[in-house]
Amino acid sequence: MDLNTLWFILVTVLFVGFFFLEGFDYGVGILLPFLGKNDNERRAVINTIGPHWDGNEVWMITAGGAMFASFPQVYATLFSGFYLALVLMLVALIMRGVAFEYRSLRDDPVWRNRWDWAIFIGSLLPALLWGVAVGNLMRGFAIDANMNYWGGLIPLLNPYSILGGLVFVTLFTTHGANFLALKLEGDLAQRAKKFGFQAWIAATVLTVLFVIWTFFETDILTKSGVNGLVPALLAAVALLAAGWYAKKDNDLLAFVMGSLTVVFATIMVFMGLFPRILISSMDAAYSLNIHNAAASPYTLKAMTIVAVIFVPIVLIYQIWTYKVFSKRIKADPKTLIY
Amino acid sequence: MNPLSLARWQFAITTIFHFFFVPLTLGLSIFVAILETKYVRTGDEMYKKMAKFWGKIFLINFAIGVVSGIVQEFQFGLNWSEYSRFMGDIFGAPLAIEALLAFYMESTFIGLWIFGWDKLSKKMHLATIWLVAIGSNISALWILIANSFMQHPEGYAIDPETGRALMSNFGALVFNPNVLLQFPHVLTAGISLAGFVVMAFSAWHLLRKHDVTFFRSSFRMAAIYALIGSVLVATIGHFQGQFLVKHQPLKMAAAEALWKTEQPAPFSIFAIIDEENRTNRVNIEIPSILSFLSYNNFTGKVEGINDLVVQAESKYGPGDYIPPVALNYWSFRTMVGAGALMIVIALLGVLWSKDQKLDDKTWFLKATMFSAILPYLAATTGWILAETGRWPWIVFGLQKVEAAVSPNVPAWNVAFSLVLMAVIYTVFTVVAYKLAVKYGTGDVAIKTEEY
Numbered sequence: 001m002d003l004n005t006l007w008f009i010l011v012t013v014l015f016v017g018f019f020f021l022e023g024f025d026y027g028v029g030i031l032l033p034f035l036g037k038n039d040n041e042r043r044a045v046i047n048t049i050g051p052h053w054d055g056n057e058v059w060m061i062t063a064g065g066a067m068f069a070s071f072p073q074v075y076a077t078l079f080s081g082f083y084l085a086l087v088l089m090l091v092a093l094i095m096r097g098v099a100f101e102y103r104s105l106r107d108d109p110v111w112r113n114r115w116d117w118a119i120f121i122g123s124l125l126p127a128l129l130w131g132v133a134v135g136n137l138m139r140g141f142a143i144d145a146n147m148n149y150w151g152g153l154i155p156l157l158n159p160y161s162i163l164g165g166l167v168f169v170t171l172f173t174t175h176g177a178n179f180l181a182l183k184l185e186g187d188l189a190q191r192a193k194k195f196g197f198q199a200w201i202a203a204t205v206l207t208v209l210f211v212i213w214t215f216f217e218t219d220i221l222t223k224s225g226v227n228g229l230v231p232a233l234l235a236a237v238a239l240l241a242a243g244w245y246a247k248k249d250n251d252l253l254a255f256v257m258g259s260l261t262v263v264f265a266t267i268m269v270f271m272g273l274f275p276r277i278l279i280s281s282m283d284a285a286y287s288l289n290i291h292n293a294a295a296s297p298y299t300l301k302a303m304t305i306v307a308v309i310f311v312p313i314v315l316i317y318q319i320w321t322y323k324v325f326s327k328r329i330k331a332d333p334k335t336l337i338y
Numbered sequence: 339m340n341p342l343s344l345a346r347w348q349f350a351i352t353t354i355f356h357f358f359f360v361p362l363t364l365g366l367s368i369f370v371a372i373l374e375t376k377y378v379r380t381g382d383e384m385y386k387k388m389a390k391f392w393g394k395i396f397l398i399n400f401a402i403g404v405v406s407g408i409v410q411e412f413q414f415g416l417n418w419s420e421y422s423r424f425m426g427d428i429f430g431a432p433l434a435i436e437a438l439l440a441f442y443m444e445s446t447f448i449g450l451w452i453f454g455w456d457k458l459s460k461k462m463h464l465a466t467i468w469l470v471a472i473g474s475n476i477s478a479l480w481i482l483i484a485n486s487f488m489q490h491p492e493g494y495a496i497d498p499e500t501g502r503a504l505m506s507n508f509g510a511l512v513f514n515p516n517v518l519l520q521f522p523h524v525l526t527a528g529i530s531l532a533g534f535v536v537m538a539f540s541a542w543h544l545l546r547k548h549d550v551t552f553f554r555s556s557f558r559m560a561a562i563y564a565l566i567g568s569v570l571v572a573t574i575g576h577f578q579g580q581f582l583v584k585h586q587p588l589k590m591a592a593a594e595a596l597w598k599t600e601q602p603a604p605f606s607i608f609a610i611i612d613e614e615n616r617t618n619r620v621n622i623e624i625p626s627i628l629s630f631l632s633y634n635n636f637t638g639k640v641e642g643i644n645d646l647v648v649q650a651e652s653k654y655g656p657g658d659y660i661p662p663v664a665l666n667y668w669s670f671r672t673m674v675g676a677g678a679l680m681i682v683i684a685l686l687g688v689l690w691s692k693d694q695k696l697d698d699k700t701w702f703l704k705a706t707m708f709s710a711i712l713p714y715l716a717a718t719t720g721w722i723l724a725e726t727g728r729w730p731w732i733v734f735g736l737q738k739v740e741a742a743v744s745p746n747v748p749a750w751n752v753a754f755s756l757v758l759m760a761v762i763y764t765v766f767t768v769v770a771y772k773l774a775v776k777y778g779t780g781d782v783a784i785k786t787e788e789y
Contacts, residue, residue, distance in 0.1 A: 051449030054404065058441045061411050065434035068415070072426020079415025080744035086416060087755040091762055094405040098766055101401035105773050148419075148746040295427045295505075296497075302508045306435055314442045321446055324457055337453050 003300040004290040007070040008277070010307060012270040014066055016263050018059035019130075023262050025053050027176015029096065029123025030169070031195055033116050035180070039109070041188055042116060044331035046100065048183035051325050053100060055318055057093070069303050073147055073293035074277045081141070081149030082133060085156065089129045096122025127172045128165040132156065134269055135164025138218045140279030143286050147293075160217050167210045170203035175262060178246065178255040185328045193246065196254075200243045207239060220272030228272030235264035342743045344752040345417035348759065352409050353725070354718055355763045359403035359770075361717050364478055364525060365532025366396045367471035369563060371464075378464045387782055388556060389467075392536060393451075394777045400448065402770050409759065410481075411437075417752060421732055421742035428494055428505045429484055432512075436480035444473030478528075479521050486517035488733050489724070490585050496736075503736060516585075519578045526570040527720070530680060531713035533564025537687060538710035539778035541703040544696065549782045557696065561687030568680040575677070576631070583632045583640065586734065588650065589727030591643045592661040593670035594628060595621070601639035603628035607671075611664040616644065654735070661729040669719035669726075676716040683709050 028049050036042030049056070068075040079086055095118040103115035139160055142151050177196025181189050211232060214220055220228045242257035273279070277293055280286035294300065329336070339347075370393045377385035411433065414422045422429070447469040454463055487494075493510030494503045505511060540557035543549060582590040591597075595609045597616050605627035610620040629638040643660060650659040683706060690696045696703070728734055732742040 047453075051453040054449055055442060055446035057408075058437060058445045061408060061441055062434065062437040064411055064415075065430065065437040068422065068426060068430030069434035070430070072422055072430050075415045075426065075430065076419035076422035076744075079412055080417075080419035080747055083416055083744075083747050083751050084754070086412060087751075087758065090409050090412060091758055093408055094762060094766070097405035097408075098401050098769075101397060102769065102773065105398070105777070147423075150746045152748070152751075295430065298508075299427050299431055299505045302505070303431055303434065306438065310438045314438065314446075318442070318446055321450060324450065325453065 003297060003304060004294050005275070006304065007066075007294070007300055008270070008274060008290045011063065011066055011070060012267065013311075014059060014063035015270070016266045018056075018063050019262050019266050020259055021052075021056035021059055022126075023172045024175045024179040024259075025049050025056050026123040026127040027172040027174065027199075028180060029119045029176070030127070030173050031176055031180065031192065032123075033120050035188070035191055035195060036116075038331075039112060040333050040336060041331045042112070043104065043336050044184060044188060044329050045180065046103070046119070047329050047337060048180055050100070050337070051321060054097070055321065057097070066303075066307075070295055070300060071277060071288070071290070071293045072295055074288055077143060077147045077149060077278055077288060077293075081143075081151075082136075082156065084153045085129050085133065089126050092122045092125035092129075094122075095119075096126075124169065127169045131165035131168025132161045134168070135161030137278065138164070138214065138220050138269060138272065140218075140281040140287075142282050143278060143280035143288070144282060145286055147286070147288060160213055163206065163210050163213065167203065167206045170199050170206055171262065171265070173199040174203050174242070175255075175258045178242070178251070178258045181246075181251045182255050183329055185330045188331055189251075189328075193249075193251075197243070197246055200239075200246060204239060204243065207236075211236070218272070220269065223272070226271050226274045228268035228270075231264040231268040231271055235261050235268060238264060339749065339753070341747060341749045341752050342740055344749055344756055345743050345747075346739065348417060348752060348756045349413065350722075350725075351756070351760055351763070352406065352413060353721065355767065356403070356406040356410055357717060357721055358714065358767065359399050359406060360478070361524070361528035361531040361713070362399045362535060363396070363403045363474050364528030365530070365563075365567065366392065366399070366535070367467070367474050368529065369532050369536065369560070370396055371467045371471045372559075374464050374467050378460050384552060384555070387552065391552075391777075391782055392556070393467075395535070395539070395774055397448075397452065398770055398773045398777065402766055404445070406763065407441075416755070417744055417747065418732070418742050419744040419746070421737065424502050424737050424742070425487075425733060426502075428487055428503055428511065431505065431508075432480045432484040432487075436477050436484075440473045440477030440480060442473075444470050444477065447473065475525060475528075478524055479517075482521045482524060483512055483514065483517050485724075486514040486520055487511060488731075489520075489728065490514060490516040491733060491736055503733070516581065519574055519581055523571055523574045523578060523720075526567045526574060527713065527717055528567070530564050530567025530571055530684070531717060533560045533562075533567055533684065534680065534706075534710045534713050536560035537564060537684075538707045541706040542779055545700060545703050545707075547697075550697070552782055554691065554694075554696070557687070558691040561684055561691050564680070565684035565688050568677065568684050572674075572677045572681060575674075579631060580633070586728065587641055588643065588646045588659060589661060589666065589723070590632075591641065591646055592663045592666040592727055593723055594640075595663055595667040596628070596640060596642045597644055598642040599639065599645045600642065601629070602626040602637050603632070603640035605631065606667075609667060611667060613660075613663050657738075658730055661727045666723050666727045669723040672719040673716045673723065676712040676719075679709070680712050680716070683712075 028045060032042060032045050036045045099115040099118040099122060103112050136156050141149055143149050174196055177192050177199055180192035181196060184192060221232055238257045238260035242254050242261060245254040245257055276287045276289045278288040370389050373385050373389040377389060447466040451466040451470060454466060492514045493505065493507035495506040497504050537557055537560045540553040540560060543553040544557065595606055595611050595618055596603065604623035604625045606621055606623050608622045609618040612619050626636040628640055630636050632638055632640050647659045687706060690699060730738045732739045
């Protein structure tokens with residue numbers, strides 16, 4: 001395997017980690033204002049991801065950084081092309097990050113409620129926008145011979161990609177609810193499950209539609225060579241199993257299956273793209289792929305050494321964090337950490 | 339305005355905002371880690387309270403440092419796609435390494451630190467804050483490695499086919515002589531800034547005779563910390579100046595408003611600069627001092643802007659090579675002036691906090707409160723000098739700013755995001771400031787229980 005392929009896989013791994021971890025983070029944020037009926041409940045909901053959200057978000061930053069290092073042309077084309085969408089997402093993430101840290105610093109219901117809605121929007125918008133972005137990645141967009149996209153925001157808001165956005169939102173909401181069912185106690189956990197099941201129904205319907213449309217709109221599932229068909233089927237099975245286990249009150253397996261759905265769906269996208277990374281809808285020759293968009297072999301080699309050493313270390317201490325905070329959280333002011 | 343100037347404004351605003359929060363993160367993380375170390379070593383509960391009390395200020399500040407950093411990570415793609423294409427082979431690597439080595443570390447262990455007081459052993463908990471401190475400072479190191487390439491490119495080759503920069507020597511990129519000065523400068527700037535912030539809040543309490551033991555002790559430690567930081571940041575800054583004279587002479591000449599080559603060269607302390615006619619209408623100078631600062635002798639020749647521009651034109655072709663002189667001149671003087679004052683105040687703080695003398699010197703305590711603005715001024719003007727003094731280059735000698743901007747982003751998009759970011763940053767800075775004041779002037783007993 002050449003280094004370009006290896007780095008394509010590594011970037012895929014980073015996006016898998018990002019969507020898996022931030023997926024439930026966003027879901028928790030989306031559910032927050034509806035699930036928590038009083039301040040203690042809302043604090044309990046936030047505390048399920050309190051120690052983790054910041055570390056989880058780094059997966060997105062690392063995915064972006066790794067893309068810059070390994071496929072700088074993709075970084076340049078994608079972020080200058082999806083300009084307004086990315087700006088909106090950054091603003092949402094700024095609001096969200098500050099909200100987690102600031103909401104409890106004043107004992108004022110108005111203040112706290114305002115930050116809770118910032119968390120909601122700050123979670124909903126990135127989930128939606130990533131979905132729209134992924135839809136466009138699968139479908140392709142008008143990249144010219146100089147690797148630039150000039151179309152602006154409007155063409156990116158096509159129905160197919162918006163459906164992709166809705167799939168992300170509902171899938172992440174389900175994922176977040178499954179996570180909350182594992183991390184909370186009592187009535188609050190029960191309510192999370194109820195929301196989760198409703199979100200699961202919506203996610204399943206939208207996903208089926210999206211997959212059918214993907215067959216007609218893109219070559220992600222059908223192109224010869226590597227394609228996304230097998231992971232797509234695995235994702236579908238996992239999604240159905242997630243609903244099944246949720247109905248059976250098996251919280252752990254429901255969460256595991258929901259997670260596998262996100263993981264396989266992400267793999268589907270990247271396998272469907274390979275060896276392209278950004279598909280040009282103007283001319284297949286203008287597409288950015290793992291060769292014409294890549295950094296030099298020297299840089300890829302240096303980065304490979306760094307990644308091989310540090311990715312496992314990061315995994316070890318992040319997993320350890322989840323172990324430290326593995327206990328379920330009660331909406332009880334005596335035990336809640338503010 | 340065209341997209342280029344808008345993109346430049348956006349970079350200036352987002353970067354200044356970001357660096358408004360970063361130095362306190364760098365310095366205060368270490369300070370809090372030292373406090374908690376004292377607690378674990380001595381078992382004295384007061385140090386635990388101190389770690390929590392100053393830790394709160396740290397967290398309020400940290401949150402904005404983190405989120406404004408995300409913008410920095412993606413901004414090169416947004417507004418500077420041609421730069422990203424030209425430099426991606428070199429610039430992406432330190433950014434990715436920063437995320438992998440530093441962001442994961444600080445972001446994961448800060449969660450453990452906040453939520454782990456009762457879940458981890460004392461020593462484990464202490465380790466988490468040290469890892470946050472180390473992570474934050476490693477992050478500074480890698481972003482400065484990236485910036486140093488822009489200031490003083492090393493370890494690269496130009497691809498003959500594409501004309502783009504390629505990494506040819508990773509070691510040379512990492513051990514760039516510029517970063518060996520710039521990183522310690524930023525690190526010690528953070529230490530002095532954190533010292534001044536802690537001194538300011540402590541002074542506020544001492545003036546009101548609150549928790550005197552607690553704040554006397556905080557003040558003393560912070561003064562020592564600030565003095566170490568201030569002396570080192572100035573010393574390293576001196577060597578950076580000498581490095582600039584050699585490698586970016588136009589930046590240094592602009593910072594001195596030195597139009598004509600002089601030998602020996604005087605140091606200007608006040609000038610009214612006429613950039614259009616390339617002259618200073620008023621200029622108060624001390625003879626020979628610039629020569630001394632540049633070369634450690636009183637006779638060295640320092641080249642002026644006019645000569646340096648001719649050299650630049652013969653080397654790089656015709657063009658505008660003069661950085662904004664007045665801006666650089668006054669940025670430099672603000673930084674150096676603030677730095678000098680900081681050394682004096684920190685020194686007096688160390689001397690007077692030794693015994694109880696401090697409590698009666700209300701004028702000094704008041705002055706200390708307001709002096710917290712000084713390191714912020716110094717840090718901001720320092721970056722303005724470092725970045726605008728490189729004009730017209732985004733990567734010194736390799737790519738000009740005008741060639742680096744995204745060609746496909748219309749002006750109104752940049753304007754929209756510029757306004758949006760400026761508004762949200764302003765609002766959050768005000769909120770952060772108010773919260774910091776609320777907690778920094780709060781009651782120790784209550785504030786440390788609120789975790």
